[in-house]
Amino acid sequence: MTTATTFVGSSVKRVEDPEFITGSGTYLDDIKLPGMAHMAILHSPHAHARIRGIDTSKAQQHPGVLAVFTGKDTAGINPLPCAWQAGGVENHVNTPHVLASDEVRYVGDAVAVVVAEDPYTARDALELIEVDYEPLPAVVDPEKATQEGAPQLHENAPNNVCMRWTAGNQEATDRAFEQAEVVVKQRLVNQRLIPTAMETRGAIGSYNPGTGEFTIWMTSQAPHVMKLLLAAFVLNVPENKIRCISPDVGGGFGSKIFCYADMALVAFASRQLGRPVKYVEDRTENYQWTTHGRDHVTYAEIAGTRDGRITGLRVRTYANLGAYLSTIAPGIPTTLYGRMVPGVYKIPATFVEVLGVYTDTAMVDAYRGAGRPEAAYLIERMVDLFAREVGMDPAEVRRRNFVPPNEFPHDNGVGMLPYDSGEYEKALNRALELSGYPEFRREQEEARRQGRLLGVGLSSYVEVCGVAPSAWIGLNGQGWGAGLWESANVRVHLTGKAVVTTGTSPHGQGHATTFAQLVADELGVPMEDVIVEHGDTQGTPFGFGTYGSRSLAVGGSAILRSTAKIREKARKLAAHMLEASEEDVVWENGRFTVRGSPESARTIPEIALAAATGYSLPEGMEPYLDETSYYDPPNCTFPFGTHVCMVEVDRDTGETRLVRYVAVDDVGNVINPMIVDGQLHGGIVQGVAQAMWEQGVYTEDGQLVTGSLMDYALPKASMLPNFELDRTVTPTNVNAMGAKGAGEAGTIAATPAVVNAVMDALAPLGIRHLDMPLAPEKVWHAIQERSASQKEER
Amino acid sequence: MAKQEIRVTVNGREHRSEVEPRLLLVHYLRDVLGLTGTHIGCDTSQCGACTIIMDGQSVKSCTVFAVQADGSQITTIEGLAKDGQLHPLQEGFWEEHGLQCGFCTPGMIMSAYDLLQRNPDPTEAEIREALEGNLCRCTGYQNIVKAIQYAASRVREHEPVAAS
Ligand code: FES
Ligand code: FES
Numbered sequence: 039m040t041t042a043t044t045f046v047g048s049s050v051k052r053v054e055d056p057e058f059i060t061g062s063g064t065y066l067d068d069i070k071l072p073g074m075a076h077m078a079i080l081h082s083p084h085a086h087a088r089i090r091g092i093d094t095s096k097a098q099q100h101p102g103v104l105a106v107f108t109g110k111d112t113a114g115i116n117p118l119p120c121a122w123q124a125g126g127v128e129n130h131v132n133t134p135h136v137l138a139s140d141e142v143r144y145v146g147d148a149v150a151v152v153v154a155e156d157p158y159t160a161r162d163a164l165e166l167i168e169v170d171y172e173p174l175p176a177v178v179d180p181e182k183a184t185q186e187g188a189p190q191l192h193e194n195a196p197n198n199v200c201m202r203w204t205a206g207n208q209e210a211t212d213r214a215f216e217q218a219e220v221v222v223k224q225r226l227v228n229q230r231l232i233p234t235a236m237e238t239r240g241a242i243g244s245y246n247p248g249t250g251e252f253t254i255w256m257t258s259q260a261p262h263v264m265k266l267l268l269a270a271f272v273l274n275v276p277e278n279k280i281r282c283i284s285p286d287v288g289g290g291f292g293s294k295i296f297c298y299a300d301m302a303l304v305a306f307a308s309r310q311l312g313r314p315v316k317y318v319e320d321r322t323e324n325y326q327w328t329t330h331g332r333d334h335v336t337y338a339e340i341a342g343t344r345d346g347r348i349t350g351l352r353v354r355t356y357a358n359l360g361a362y363l364s365t366i367a368p369g370i371p372t373t374l375y376g377r378m379v380p381g382v383y384k385i386p387a388t389f390v391e392v393l394g395v396y397t398d399t400a401m402v403d404a405y406r407g408a409g410r411p412e413a414a415y416l417i418e419r420m421v422d423l424f425a426r427e428v429g430m431d432p433a434e435v436r437r438r439n440f441v442p443p444n445e446f447p448h449d450n451g452v453g454m455l456p457y458d459s460g461e462y463e464k465a466l467n468r469a470l471e472l473s474g475y476p477e478f479r480r481e482q483e484e485a486r487r488q489g490r491l492l493g494v495g496l497s498s499y500v501e502v503c504g505v506a507p508s509a510w511i512g513l514n515g516q517g518w519g520a521g522l523w524e525s526a527n528v529r530v531h532l533t534g535k536a537v538v539t540t541g542t543s544p545h546g547q548g549h550a551t552t553f554a555q556l557v558a559d560e561l562g563v564p565m566e567d568v569i570v571e572h573g574d575t576q577g578t579p580f581g582f583g584t585y586g587s588r589s590l591a592v593g594g595s596a597i598l599r600s601t602a603k604i605r606e607k608a609r610k611l612a613a614h615m616l617e618a619s620e621e622d623v624v625w626e627n628g629r630f631t632v633r634g635s636p637e638s639a640r641t642i643p644e645i646a647l648a649a650a651t652g653y654s655l656p657e658g659m660e661p662y663l664d665e666t667s668y669y670d671p672p673n674c675t676f677p678f679g680t681h682v683c684m685v686e687v688d689r690d691t692g693e694t695r696l697v698r699y700v701a702v703d704d705v706g707n708v709i710n711p712m713i714v715d716g717q718l719h720g721g722i723v724q725g726v727a728q729a730m731w732e733q734g735v736y737t738e739d740g741q742l743v744t745g746s747l748m749d750y751a752l753p754k755a756s757m758l759p760n761f762e763l764d765r766t767v768t769p770t771n772v773n774a775m776g777a778k779g780a781g782e783a784g785t786i787a788a789t790p791a792v793v794n795a796v797m798d799a800l801a802p803l804g805i806r807h808l809d810m811p812l813a814p815e816k817v818w819h820a821i822q823e824r825s826a827s828q829k830e831e832r
Numbered sequence: 833m834a835k836q837e838i839r840v841t842v843n844g845r846e847h848r849s850e851v852e853p854r855l856l857l858v859h860y861l862r863d864v865l866g867l868t869g870t871h872i873g874c875d876t877s878q879c880g881a882c883t884i885i886m887d888g889q890s891v892k893s894c895t896v897f898a899v900q901a902d903g904s905q906i907t908t909i910e911g912l913a914k915d916g917q918l919h920p921l922q923e924g925f926w927e928e929h930g931l932q933c934g935f936c937t938p939g940m941i942m943s944a945y946d947l948l949q950r951n952p953d954p955t956e957a958e959i960r961e962a963l964e965g966n967l968c969r970c971t972g973y974q975n976i977v978k979a980i981q982y983a984a985s986r987v988r989e990h991e992p993v994a995a996s
Contacts, residue, residue, distance in 0.1 A: 051926055058934030059922040061869015061909030065935065068868035158854070236873045236881060236935040236969050288871075288935030289969050321874040546933030546970050716929050719972035747878035747967070755963040755973040 045555035045565055049712035052551045053565070063286040066240045066257050071314040074242070075104055077307055078160035079300065079317065080150040080167050081326055082142035085176035085398040085740020086189060089140055089149065089169060096166040097152055102159035104311055106167065107303075108150045109139025115306060118297050118362075119271040121263075122369035124203045124394065125517030130195035132396065134362040136272075136299040136306075142171070143191055143361035144398050145742050146326030148299050153307050153315055176398035176740035180358035181335045183397045191361060191396040200359055200394040203372045205452040211389035214350030218341035222423045227809040228412045230333035230358065230734035232325055232750055233405045235545075237288025239328055240318035243304030247312060251279045252305050258284045259294045259543050260583025263520075265575045267297045267365070273305060280305075284573035287545030291724070292404035293329050294545065295585050296365035325745050330734050331405020333358035334371065334412050340420040346428050346435045351388040353379055353416065359394050360401035366518075367403045368394055373516045374409030374502065374586075377454040381417035382462045382500045382678060383439040388451050398740040404585060406724055407782040410501040411789055418497045418790035422797065423806065431479075432794070433470060436498050436680075437463055447673075455510060457500065457676040458770045458778075465702045465766045466498055469680040472764055473700040478684060486802055491687040492697075493799025497791035500678040503779030504591030504772070506671040523670035524588070525579035526596035528557060528604055530663040532650035534643025536561060536568045538600075541581010542593035543573050547781060548713045549589060553597055555709055556775075560601035561642045562628025579666055587779030590709065591675050595773045599667035604642075608663060611649055612640040614656040675770045675778035679703035681722070683791040687799040692818025694730060694796055696759045701787065704766045706778035714780045715763055721784020722761055727753045728785075729792035733811050751811070803828070838902040842867065843911025851898045858882045860898035861908060869909040869938045873967070880966030883939035884908050890946035892965065909938035912945070920986035921945055921979070930979030932970035940966050944980045952988055956981070 057063045094106040115136050123129040138147050150167050154160035175189040182188055183198040191198055215221060242255040252275060258264050261282040269277040287294060300317045307315040319328065334355050341350035357371035376390040425435040440462040441448045447456030470476070475494065482492040505511055508521035525541040538557055542549060554568040561568075571578070581593070605625065612630035613620040622633045631639040645663070648654065652661035684697040701718060708714050731751035735743040744750040769776030789810070796812050797805065803824040808816060835850040842865060849864055861867045861884070870893060873879035882894045885907040912919040921941045924930065931937040940963065947954060947962040954962065959980050960973070968976060 052929065055926045055931060055934070058931055058937050059909075059918070059925050059941065060913055061867070061938050063869075063934050065868075065871070067872065068862075070863075070866075158852075234969055236879060236933070236967060237871070238873070287933065288873075289933040291969070321876065321879075548932070712929050716932060716971060716975060719974045720932065720970045721972075723972035724969075746876045747874045748876045752967055752969070754967065755960040755977065756957075758960075758973055760974055760977075761972070 046559050046709050050551055050555055050710055052548050054550045065237055065286045065288055066255055067318045069242060069255055074314040074316055075153050076157040076160045077151050077153045077315050077317040078164050079148050080164045082147040082149055084142055084171050084173050085145050086174040087142050087171040090172055091170045093168040097163040100163040100166055102155045103163045104153045106152050109137040112137050115302050116272050119267050120363040121519040122366035123517045124201045124368040124372040125515055127201050127203045129201045129368055132192040132362050136302045144400055145740055146400055151303055178397050178399050178736040178740050180356040180395040180397055183395050195396055198396040200396055203392045205376045206389040207387055208389045210387040211350050211352050214387040215341045218349055219344045220342050220427055221339060222427050223339045224423055224807055226336045226338055226416060226419060228332045228334040228415055229810055231331045231405055231728055231732050232734045233291045233293035233331055234752055235289035235291055235293060238319045238321060238324040241301045241304045242314060242316045243308035244314040245309040253281045254301060254305055255283045256301055257287050257294050259290045259545055259585055261543055261573055262541055262575050262580045263583055264297055272302045281576045284543050290545045291406040292408055292585060296329060296403055322746055326742055327400055329364050329401045329403040332412060333402050336416055338416055338420050340424050342424055344428055346430045346438050348383055348385050348439045351385050353390045355392045357392055357394050358397050358402050360399045362401055364401035364403035370404050370409045375412050377452050378410050378413035378502060379417055380450045382498050384441045390452055399736055407785045411786045414499040414786045415790045422794045432496050455673050458673055458772050459768050460678050461768045462498060462678055465704050466680040468766055469682045469700055469702040473682040491689055491799040493685050493795045495683045495791045495794030495798055497787045498680045499787045500676050501786045502674045502676055503587035504675045505586050508670050522582055523668050524592040524596045525581045525668045526600050527579055527666040528600040530646040532647055534646050538597060539571045539578040540593050541579055542584045542589040544584050552709045556594060556597055557601055563642055587781035590777050591773055591779050592671055596667045596669035598774050599669055600665040603665035604663050608642055608645045610656055611645050615640055615648060671772055673772045675772050677705045677778040677783050681787040681791040683795040685795040685799055689821060692814040692821060699759060700762045702764045703783050704768050705780040706770050707776040717780045718763055718784040719761055722788045723753055725785040725788025726792050729789045729810055731811050836899050838899055840901050840904055840906055842906045853899050855898045856894055857896040857898045857901050858893040867908050867910050871935055881936055881939040883942040885942055890943050920983040924979035924982035928975050928978040928982050930976045936968040940976055948984055948987060
């Protein structure tokens with residue numbers, strides 16, 4: 039018997055967990071194929087150098103070594119593709135060869151590979167390769183790289199500028215600044231971050247000489263896209279001769295979206311050697327050559343009135359793209375950052391200029407939030423600085439400038455698609471109430487009298503998720519080199535068990551649970567009768583993968599289209615089975631009944647049996663319940679919310695203690711609250727970590743200082759508080775579920791909330807702004823300087 | 833390199849193997865014994881993904897050579913469930929959503945196992961301290977803490993007082 043099921047909206051335990059908690063998951067490095075050989079990669083130790091020659095003879099003779107390849111051997115492999123160039127402007131594109139043969143441009147650039155019987159031997163042999171480098175001057179800072187006389191990376195990109203991109207109305211913005219009562223300016227550094235998924239990247243290539251087919255296992259967030267890129271652009275192999283498989287993937291945060299050299303190299307080596315070849319990077323390599331994130335230097339100006347109204351915003355950003363363009367790098371600081379800088383505010387005039395810049399550093403591409411954290415940080419810092427300048431409470435300034443609820447859809451003036459829906463003030467009010475904001479302000483006043491440094495920071499954010507539609511994001515619009523729809527197939531087998539295949543590719547998000555909740559409700563079957571498959575390009579419809587908080591809003595919608603088709607066909611068949619007319623058959627409590635006689639009913643499993651046996655089908659109906667859909671949404675979704683962070687800074691040590699952290703997010707309707715909360719926890723920590731600890735550091739000559747987990751300040755459990763979460767719910771009409779997306783919200787909101795809190799704490803000392811990360815040493819120095827000058831003033 | 837013979841008992845089963853002296857225990861477990869539940873997340877012994885229990889104590893198996901484990905008793909994540917019954921820690925991680933991608937999870941669980949052996953009733957601060965050597969990039973730790981609290985109370989329910 040089926041009852042009305044309501045899995046949607048409840049915190050169902052994850053169906054993927056039993057594997058992971060017993061150690062039986064299958065991550066890439068767990069895969070062992072018969073006859074598998076192991077590849078190790080030699081990376082450049084120089085930030086910039088000419089390669090005069092490479093001697094591989096000793097390595098080749100090393101026992102256990104099967105082959106050594108250099109750029110000469112891989113000359114037939116094309117450079118990696120850049121699939122998202124900045125829209126509407128010329129991009130001076132330079133992408134990496136899988137192995138550099140004449141010049142290296144960052145520490146980590148690949149120059150040779152060894153394939154050996156085992157990984158230890160492969161690594162031993164790397165040390166026997168002799169590369170003759172002629173070091174060249176290097177540049178790592180995106181602003182300095184554009185200055186006259188800076189070392190040049192690529193001939194086609196004078197002053198290292200890949201592209202100059204603008205958005206908004208320059209004239210109107212200039213006018214707003216001329217007429218402004220108040221102008222506040224600030225240089226903001228959004229430092230480089232290293233994504234650091236706990237599983238490093240890797241790939242296994244297996245070539246079948248009989249069929250000419252490649253199978254490539256990869257730690258990818260987007261296996262279908264990799265198949266397309268490797269086939270059509272990199273390896274020149276027919277697309278139907280490559281199968282890509284993402285097994286269990288241990289986190290990605292953007293860094294595993296992209297097409298990397300090792301994917302092509304394992305395929306190439308496997309064909310050369312006639313054996314499967316595995317490569318797994320170690321953490322040092324992961325830090326050196328897997329993509330980094332953020333790294334902006336921005337000059338921001340905000341114009342407004344004395345009574346706290348924002349009248350203009352002017353932004354000039356140097357976006358560091360690294361030594362070459364990674365797969366979607368130029369799209370991040372343009373469409374996903376430049377078009378989001380006005381945030382939740384109604385700003386009459388905005389102008390944004392972005393310079394994408396090459397430097398001798400690892401490639402920079404999407405990292406959790408991808409452009410939106412940089413935009414939210416910029417506007418939320420500037421609004422705080424503006425509030426301070428006009429002497430108003432930051433909550434009040436926000437309130438005064440919010441886009442009001444009745445003005446949606448809202449055009450933000452810099453070319454983003456219209457924001458779908460929002461109740462910004464409601465989320466702010468809820469966050470202020472939950473956090474006890476007014477009480478904290480009183481407590482803060484008291485504490486200040488005692489010389490203690492308490493601070494509270496707000497961040498009211500909006501972000502763009504489920505980026506689409508293809509006609510907007512694509513080549514002639516925003517420059518994305520494909521579509522951005524999503525696909526799903528739903529099949530109900532003879533025995534009533536359902537299989538869902540999705541083009542999305544989760545790596546921790548719990549799609550197997552969330553999607554099964556959706557389908558179980560739609561088909562009126564128990565959740566355990568629904569299985570979700572993903573990550574293997576063979577036999578599944580093409581999909582674009584998991585990133586940009588798109589999987590539910592776009593991928594989930596495709597699934598719902600398929601279940602709707604199944605229901606439609608099942609209704610016809612139910613009518614046939616019940617000998618009723620189609621119009622009289624209705625879906626009620628998870629089954630079809632005949633209007634007026636609820637005792638005659640058919641469930642989906644019963645109908646699936648009839649559909650699969652095919653003994654008695656209505657005229658013209660095909661057997662089986664099996665439907666595929668491709669869904670291209672009409673718009674993006676725009677989640678929002680307000681986070682409140684309360685801190686105390688220790689005057690003597692410069693240390694910041696997170697006292698409380700309250701987050702009110704509006705991600706639209708929620709399918710599994712437990713999973714959404716988990717996404718927020720993790721997201722917030724990544725945002726807090728940028729504010730307080732993390733920074734990818736290069737020396738001036740391009741050596742990576744933070745090249746391991748010893749040096750890169752990844753947060754530990756003891757550094758963090760518990761987070762208090764709440765939600766408002768403003769559904770979107772962009773998709774049938776009313777869901778917006780939750781994967782990146784926490785990261786986007788948290789960084790400015792924390793920095794605003796620390797700056798608020800330091801306000802009595804006259805400190806206006808410090809760049810992140812706000813490590814104790816930096817804060818301590820600032821306190822010392824100000825205390826000294828305040829004494830002098832007295 | 834001359835190989836050396838070792839004898840180790842892993843999850844109750846004895847294994848004899850010939851290994852190179854430089855082979856790390858984590859590679860021995862994963863590549864020789866095929867116990868791939870123990871993961872590798874770094875090369876500087878920071879991440880704790882490789883944590884196992886060796887002779888009653890948690891160790892990072894990437895910091896031990898296989899030859900050093902000669903004669904020892906080892907428990908890995910694969911050996912935690914008994915007779916198809918999940919260990920309370922495994923249950924806790926499932927109940928409290930203590931994992932997302934799952935890559936850090938075996939190491940987290942083994943470290944927590946060690947903690948609960950030493951301290952069956954840890955405070956939140958003690959739990960966070962005990963995870964000093966384990967990194968998770970997905971969960972923000974909040975639900976990992978809850979998972980361990982869940983397990984601690986389950987263990988106390990089942991073995992009242994005995995611990996003292
Ligand atoms: S693998 Fe990271 S601590 Fe052992
Ligand atoms: S669950 Fe992904 S690293 Fe912890």
